[in-house]
Amino acid sequence: MTPAELKRAAAARAVALVEDGMRLGLGTGSTASVFVELLGERVRSGLSVVGVPTSEATRRAAEAAGIPLTTLDDTPELDLTVDGADEIDPALRLIKGGGGALLREKIVAAASRRMVVIVDGAKRVETLGRFPLPIEVVSFGLGATTRAVAAAIRGAGCDGPLSLRRGADGAPFLTDGGHLILDAGLDRIPDPEALARALVAVPGVVEHGLFIGLATGAVVAEAADGQPRIVTLGAA
Ligand SMILES: O=C[C@H](O)[C@H](O)[C@H](O)COP(=O)(O)O
Structure with missing residues (x-):
């Protein structure tokens, strides 16, 4: 299985967590971009949601996917943020910001009742820090x-x-x-x-990439016998 296939499997599982009427935080990065793409398919099939993008890149992707967007000024409380991570430890502590979006990502995650992290299994570590x-x-x-x-x-x-x-x-x-x-x-x-x-x-220092106490759950896609196996951590 390629990392891209695992990212898609994690994103697909997270899209199933989205319910009609939700206010969403839309993460940044290669895994979150698959989530945005799959969410767009559900929106075009009639799902009603609004999203706050965590970067200009995600804004462009969400607009292209047809996802209605809002801001934290108009919608200061979100139901669910789905985002990738560079590392995740057993306590759901994260390193983020490999794509440089950490500041907006942290603001959006902090405004969300739930934050579900979508990663492939290679991102799981016992101790944070291998990723700069x-x-x-x-x-x-x-x-x-x-x-x-x-x-x-x-x-x-x-x-x-x-x-x-x-x-x-x-x-x-x-x-x-x-x-x-x-x-x-x-x-x-x-x-x-x-x-x-x-x-x-x-x-x-404006912000750092340690996300502590923000993620409420994680969807991890691991390779098992050539197939993606989904492992959930926390409430996901
Ligand atoms: O700034 C970027 C974000 O924190 C990303 O969510 C993180 O770098 C993970 O990205 P990817 O899913 O591309 O590995």
Whole structure:
């Protein structure tokens, strides 16, 4: 089974959780984009929902799929957000932001009663940190902010290189909010809560990719005898 087939299986299972009239958060990334595509098929068959996209890319995909969109200004409380993740641990703690959408994703997840994560089995880890942790920062004061972030990371019992994310053209990657991303190669994050607290205390840090206490469930698609096997975690 390819990762793409597993992502599709997880997304298909999550689409079945959507009920008529729901207000949805629409995640970002390759797995969430399959969810948006499949949700669009249900909408075109008569399902009535509204969605808040977590990125400009998802906005474009949702519009193309015919999904009615709203904003958190008009719809400040959502019923369900479905989103991918870069890592998920047994406590449903996540690393997100590999695609740079972590800020809007976290705002949307926090506004949702439920957040269901859709991943292929390779994203499951015992300890978060193998995937570099994205940290969104403002460009003003980047040198000083980077030093302060490094100190916060060490203070939380972690260590590893910080690198400024760049696009394919070599220029610094800019998020939808116009910010920069530092990727922290930590390998292991023994205390994600402590690291999260330390990072948000640094002036210049806008958000980080640790999602703690936000996911209420997960749909994990694993390969078993050439077929996708769905494992659900939490309430999913
Ligand atoms: O910023 C991107 C998001 O957090 C994605 O949900 C995450 O990177 C997972 O993406 P994918 O489903 O493409 O692995």
